[in-house]
Amino acid sequence: MSKYRTVIGLRGDDFDVNRSARLALIFGVAFVVALPLGFIFAPDPTGVVPLFLTAGLAAVIGLPAYLGFARASGSES
Template sequence: MDSLRLERLVWAVLVGLIVAVPLGFLLAPDPTGLVPLALVAVALLVSVPLVFRAFSYAASPTANPGDMTAEFVVFFAVTLSVRLALGAVHFDNFASNLVSFGAGWIATSYVPQRLTPRRWATGA
């Protein structure tokens, strides 16, 4: 398995967990037994291959190992920092969520060209 596929697999499992855990515990009639864990396992088994396939189709042909990780780290860091900054000035509503999501999306769009050290070395 090459490093690009491994990176996609790791992120697919993480995104699958983000989807599967709340889904399993929300759909379980009694969230204290083994039923929620079984629902989480089923949701994880369904979501991970779908997310992995989506990541594979969405990848650029010039993608390098580490690009996806850099994109996700920048997205989460910018979104969280903007959200916390807007919350500090008491701007806590749906619009602030949209603004923070948009800021993260815009910052992520610059990652492949500017924030990947592997590309700095090659000049690409």
């Protein structure tokens, strides 16, 4: 642990910032991948049902990807 404190985190390393950025990146990519699938599998002219399906698919795709990436990189989640 570093003796210097940062503005963003309380520790000297940027582990919390990297974890947040990694989480946003993985779920952002999962949402972009799931977006066309939501509109293909739930064609609805209002767009409400495909959005919910897309959010669910993004969670189903993103959570295992995030946990696998955290395990592969050796960081604690």
